[in-house]
Amino acid sequence: MNRYLYKGDADGRFARYLGNHDRAFLSGLFRSMLRIRRIEEEIERRYQQDHMKTPIHLVIGQEATGIGCCAALERDDLVFAGHRTHGAYLSKGGDLKAMLSEMHCRLNGCAGSRGGSMHLIDKSVGMAGTSAIVGGAVPIATGAALASQMQELNRVCVIFLGDATTEEGVTSESLNFAALKKLPIVYFCENNFYSVQSPLATRQPPEREIYKWAQGHALPAVQVDGTDVLAVYEAMKVAVECARSGGGPTFIEARVYRFRAHGGAGDDSKTGYREIQEREAWEKLCPVENFAQFLQDRGMLAAAMREEMEADIRDEIEQAFEFALASPNPQEKDLYTHVYAD
Numbered sequence: 001m002n003r004y005l006y007k008g009d010a011d012g013r014f015a016r017y018l019g020n021h022d023r024a025f026l027s028g029l030f031r032s033m034l035r036i037r038r039i040e041e042e043i044e045r046r047y048q049q050d051h052m053k054t055p056i057h058l059v060i061g062q063e064a065t066g067i068g069c070c071a072a073l074e075r076d077d078l079v080f081a082g083h084r085t086h087g088a089y090l091s092k093g094g095d096l097k098a099m100l101s102e103m104h105c106r107l108n109g110c111a112g113s114r115g116g117s118m119h120l121i122d123k124s125v126g127m128a129g130t131s132a133i134v135g136g137a138v139p140i141a142t143g144a145a146l147a148s149q150m151q152e153l154n155r156v157c158v159i160f161l162g163d164a165t166t167e168e169g170v171t172s173e174s175l176n177f178a179a180l181k182k183l184p185i186v187y188f189c190e191n192n193f194y195s196v197q198s199p200l201a202t203r204q205p206p207e208r209e210i211y212k213w214a215q216g217h218a219l220p221a222v223q224v225d226g227t228d229v230l231a232v233y234e235a236m237k238v239a240v241e242c243a244r245s246g247g248g249p250t251f252i253e254a255r256v257y258r259f260r261a262h263g264g265a266g267d268d269s270k271t272g273y274r275e276i277q278e279r280e281a282w283e284k285l286c287p288v289e290n291f292a293q294f295l296q297d298r299g300m301l302a303a304a305m306r307e308e309m310e311a312d313i314r315d316e317i318e319q320a321f322e323f324a325l326a327s328p329n330p331q332e333k334d335l336y337t338h339v340y341a342d
């Protein structure tokens with residue numbers, strides 16, 4: 001049996017956690033996911049032109065995790081991530097123009113042209129920082145949660161990590177420390193089953209479930225359907241409430257699938273490390289289009305509303321690319337700014 005196929009109840013998706021959410025909230029979640037999808041598609045389309053001077057790790061297929069998570073957060077809460085940062089940055093409210101400028105290596109990029117796609121940051125909205133070193137941001141987020149606790153800031157920290165990041169020793173150390181100190185942090189694992197082109201089965205014992213491994217550190221850990229934005233939101237609400245009220249950390253494992261290659265544009269399934277049918281099966285469960293269908297079926301997303309969203313998003317993306325491409329390149333005199341040395 002293929003362990004990497006969807007194992008939830010596809011027909012019950014969205015309805016399970018619909019609750020009393022109103023139309024504005026639900027269509028807002030959809031719009032935010034659609035926006036990320038369209039931004040990623042345009043980045044992918046333009047990537048071959050080679051104006052973007054950065055590696056990229058697209059989140060196409062993984063939109064529901066960032067949006068579901070960040071909908072449960074306050075502006076002052078802090079989000080950290082690894083190398084796959086676009087979804088987290090945009091979900092937390094990061095500025096698109098600053099993101100695209102960064103990816104074009106322009107001076108007004110959100111990391112001053114020093115970071116590229118893997119180091120998106122926007123302190124004004126609590127997008128606190130990322131690390132391209134797998135596992136590198138996990139202790140940093142844990143330290144920020146310790147600071148929040150010591151300074152009584154009432155601020156929750158969230159770290160997005162991949163399944164391979166659970167294999168780094170520092171992730172275990174961080175979970176242990178957070179559980180011991182009851183830190184206000186959520187470890188949000190996007191389990192997409194692959195580390196670059198290595199499937200889970202080549203890296204972890206086959207009988208192990210990641211959330212159960214996390215439970216071994218004596219903290220609440222749950223598994224959610226990462227294609228269901230409402231399921232993600234619900235799990236995050238519980239975790240955030242727990243963290244904010246002094247109850248300590250939670251680990252959430254969301255099963256998701258990336259529709260594109262580990263890095264760069266396009267899909268790389270044909271190289272043989274994953275089955276093309278596996279990707280196609282997950283694409284049918286698309287978190288964006290399936291949620292659209294769910295809302296349409298309930299009269300909560302009219303065709304005209306969708307078209308308006310698409311047009312607005314298209315305009316926003318076009319303008320943001322124009323802005324980035326017209327932005328200044330760093331000059332030699334800028335070489336020593338943002339550089340720290342004793």
Ligand SMILES: Cc1ncc(C[n+]2csc(CCOP(=O)(O)OP(=O)(O)O)c2C)c(N)n1
Pocket residue numbers: 083084132133134135161162163164165166192194195196262
């Ligand atoms: C310490 C370290 N080891 C290896 C790499 C190379 N590397 C970059 S991304 C990646 C896979 C990470 O997989 P995962 O954490 O599951 O996240 P995903 O890419 O699936 O989102 C690896 C091995 C790295 N950047 N840092």
